[in-house]
Structure formats: structure tokens, C-alpha cells
Ligand SMILES: Nc1ncnc2c1ncn2[C@@H]1O[C@H](COP(=O)(O)OP(=O)(O)OP(=O)(O)O)[C@@H](O)[C@H]1O
């Protein structure tokens with residue numbers, strides 16, 4: 001089999017050139033390499049098909065994003081395993097949300113729309129790793145619950161909003177999933193309370209969130225309407 005890779009030089013007026021490869025993989029590697037060097041109009045012909053630049057550009061973008069994601073995860077993991085695990089510090093809410101979303105990237109990707117509205121300067125006094133755990137638990141719960149709702153005329157969506165109210169920092173994590181049965185609302189923060197199947201949930205996520213938020217002097221509340229939404233509100237004390 002012969003594959004012909006064609007590309008235009010990145011220097012204007014230098015024209016195009018052609019390389020021949022004998023496997024699809026070699027041709028693709030060559031094409032991606034040429035794109036990486038700034039060549040344009042890269043085309044592969046062979047296999048009875050013609051592949052053109054936009055398709056490679058997509059592949060390149062995916063690779064680049066993948067590398068970025070891995071970099072971020074490694075740096076998140078590093079700070080997660082930092083020895084100073086109990087340290088309280090000024091933490092950027094937007095950063096905690098971004099880290100938590102990265103942890104759940106694959107879980108939510110393509111399935112749930114995320115709306116974020118947190119101003120960059122919104123800060124709380126907290127332990128960063130523990131607060132990340134709170135966000136991860138809440139987002140994971142939302143994601144799990146949403147899997148049980150048959151979305152008919154709605155798009156599955158989670159919103160994360162951060163704002164100042166009466167001098168207090170309020171973060172609201174809301175999903176348009178099935179909501180919580182009124183009979184259970186008072187129990188969900190209890191350790192080992194779960195509505196999930198045996199072996200699926202320990203019922204510990206929210207009790208851990210409750211304790212962590214309390215350690216920062218904050219409170220966690222829930223508002224819900226069955227069939228419509230569940231919203232977890234984190235309220236952090238007024239700064240003195
Ligand atoms: N966003 C949500 N929408 C609907 N129900 C929720 C939501 N978040 C929590 N719940 C309810 O609260 C219960 C307790 O949540 P919690 O996070 O403590 O435990 P879990 O998710 O069941 O298990 P674990 O977190 O230990 O894996 C859940 O089983 C579920 O019934």
C-alpha cells in the first residue's frame with residue numbers, strides 16, 4: 001500500500017512537496033510532524049481516501065489538550081499529597097472548582113453541561129485539599145444522581161456559583177437531576193446514609209463535606225425540589 005503525504009511549505013512561495021510512505025501509521029505520523037512544524041494544507045492520499053488538514057488539526061488539538069490535562073492532574077496530585085495537609089490558607093474558590101472539575105473531567109465530559117460563575121478574586125479561609133474534596137464529593141453526587149433521571153426536554157446541567165452575600169462567601173452547587181425525596185433531606189448528612197445500591201455508595205461523602213466545611217467555620221445546606229433540582233449551599237463566615 002502506498003500513502004502519499006502532501007504539504008505546503010510554511011515559507012510563502014516555496015510551494016508544496018510530497019513524501020511517500022508505505023503504512024497508514026507512518027503517513028499519519030509524518031503528517032502530524034509536518035503540521036507540528038507549521039506546514040499547511042497537509043493531505044494524505046491512500047487507502048482509497050483523502051485526509052486533509054482539518055482532521056489532523058483536530059487530532060493535534062486533542063493531543064495538546066490531553067498533554068495539558070495530564071500536566072494539571074500531576075500538579076494537582078502533587079499538591080494533594082503535600083505533607084502540610086491541615087494547613088489553613090486563603091484559597092481561591094475558582095481554583096478549587098477548577099481542580100475538582102479536572103478530577104471529574106471524564107465523568108462529566110460530554111454528558112453534563114457545566115456553568116461556572118465564580119469571580120476570580122473570591123477567597124475563603126480553608127484547607128485547599130480538603131475543600132477540593134468537598135467540591136469533588138458534591139459534583140460526584142450530582143453526577144451520580146443525574147444518571148437516574150431520564151432527561152426528556154432538558155439538558156443535564158450543573159452550575160457552580162460563587163458570590164458574596166452580606167459579607168459572607170456563598171458557593172452554590174446545583175444540578176437539575178432528580179432532586180432529593182423530602183423524607184430523606186434531613187438524613188443525607190448522616191454518616192452511612194445512602195440511597196444507592198449496596199456496594200455502590202458508602203453514604204460518607206456528605207458527612208465528610210459537612211465536617212470539612214464546619215472546620216472552616218462554615219455551614220452546608222441543601223435546597224431541593226424533587227424531579228427538578230438539588231442545590232448545595234456552602235456558606236463561609238464573614239471575614240473580620
Ligand atoms: N445532588 C444530589 N441529588 C440527589 N440526591 C443526592 C445528591 N447528593 C446527595 N444525594 C443523596 O444523599 C445521599 C448521601 O450522599 P453521600 O455523598 O453522603 O453518600 P453516597 O453518595 O450515597 O455515597 P459515597 O459518597 O460514600 O460514595 C445519596 O445517597 C443521595 O441519596
Ligand SMILES: [Mg+2]
Nearest residue numbers: 137141205206
Ligand atoms: Mg457521595
